Amino acid sequence: MVVDYIIYLIYKVFKFVVGNHEPLRFNIDSSVYEVIHDFVAFIFFILPINGLKPIFTIILAIIGFRIFISVVKTLWDLLPFL
Numbered sequence: 001m002v003v004d005y006i007i008y009l010i011y012k013v014f015k016f017v018v019g020n021h022e023p024l025r026f027n028i029d030s031s032v033y034e035v036i037h038d039f040v041a042f043i044f045f046i047l048p049i050n051g052l053k054p055i056f057t058i059i060l061a062i063i064g065f066r067i068f069i070s071v072v073k074t075l076w077d078l079l080p081f082l
Contacts, residue, residue, distance in 0.1 A: 002032055 012025075 002036075005029075005032065
C-alpha cells in the first residue's frame with residue numbers, strides 16, 4: 001500500500017517533468033498512517049525499550065566518536081604540514 005503511493009508519486013513527478021504540465025495532486029489515504037502507527041506500537045510493545053536504550057546510546061556514542069576521529073584525521077591529512 002505504501003509502495004503504491006511512492007510509485008504513484010514518482011510517476012506523477014516524472015509525468016510533470018517530462019510531459020504535459022498538469023498540476024501535481026497528492027491523495028494519500030489516512031489509513032496508511034494508522035498501519036504505520038500500529039506497526040510502531042507493536043514493536044514498542046514487544047521490545048523492552050528501557051533495557052535497549054543504554055545499548056542504543058552506547059552504539060550511537062561509538063559511531064559519533066568514530067565519525068569525529070575520521071573528520072579530524074581527514075583534516076589533519078589535508079593540512080600542509082612538513
